[in-house]
Amino acid sequence: MGLLDSQCTDGTGNIAGSKTGLVQEKAGRFRTMLRALVLLAVAAYAAAQRELILPDPRACANRVRHAHEFRNGHHYFYSWRHRATSRHERDWLDARNICRKHCQDLVSLEDPQEARMIENAVAQDNVRYIWTSGRKCDFDDCDRPDLQPKLINGWFWSGSGQKMPPSNTRTAPNYPNWSPTGGSGRAQPDNREHDEGTGEESCVGILNNFYGDGVKWHDVACHHQKPWVCEDSDELLNYARSTSRIRIP
Ligand SMILES: [Ca+2]
Structure with a gap:
């Protein structure tokens, strides 16, 4: 340029x-x-x-897997626990692509047990915040009636494609675990940055007691840089295994 x-x-x-x-x-x-x-x-x-990238079979085979965090056939990766990435923060899409290169995606919290596992890790390790794969459907093809209003019904886990429960309901204690507050004192998701004219809060981060609210979910603008958690992607693992002779565990 x-x-x-x-x-x-x-x-x-x-x-x-x-x-x-x-x-x-x-x-x-x-x-x-x-x-x-x-x-x-x-x-x-x-x-x-x-753009989203396709996996690299060799990186998939060598991906860091923590045995004690194996769950539902999936391995997880905590960027701050791995020496090479321990000090790294990335925006949401870059973090996704780092995961995807390794046949993973940003973590999707489809049930309360998995959410507690990740939230506990954030609390135990005293990490300030992380990215999840949570995303608001506010791009092309998001006009379906069942996704409106987007702030309530437009949320999904991009790592697995699963829709989230409405953001104003609780399907289990603290699930979905949206914060009751944020930078302007309103319950999350609130799309605060949109109201302030600085962007859309389209991505879901877990913030560690940022507003005296405990470890909670917040809608955040996707360009912010954060540590991240990856989770095995069945789709990307299947793709890499079917297109490469490398043995991918
Ligand atoms: Ca927010």
């Missing part, structure tokens, strides 16, 4: 100083071409950075 920008500026300045129509016409074409190139570069950069 920086290189294209500087070429564009230099080239435009030089050619615009010429007197002939032909040169000016060429300059116009040159600028148009450069603009197209810059747009392409921006689009390619965005696509490269912001």
Whole structure:
């Protein structure tokens, strides 16, 4: 981007100083071409950075698995407990892709027992916050009536595709475990950043007593950086096993 920008500026300045129509016409074409190139570069950069990736079979085979956290046939990965990632924080999509490379996805908390397991780990290890795969359906194809209003009925676990219970109900004690408060004192999810004009709170983080509220779920803008928890993805494991000769446990 920086290189294209500087070429564009230099080239435009030089050619615009010429007197002939032909040169000016060429300059116009040159600028148009450069603009197209810059747009392409921006689009390619965005696509490269912001799309979900497919798993890497070798990374899947070598993924870190903690035996004592094996549950329902799934292994889990806690970024802060692994030396190489212990100090790393990532935005929601980058965290998802790190998990996906290893045939996992961000953790999905489909039942109270699994939610307690992850929340207890956050509390025991004194981690400030983490990402889950929780996501608000607020993109294309999210206009279905059963997903409205989105703040209540639009939540799902992107790691497994399972819909969450309505955010204003409790199907079990502390499940779903949305916080009763947040930065503006309102029960979660509240989409606070949207109201403040700084973005959509489309992703679900677990925050550790951030607002004196205990270990609770909060809707958060997806660009924030946090440690993360991965969970085995049956879909990605099946895909990697079926497309590679590498033995993936
Ligand atoms: Ca919020």
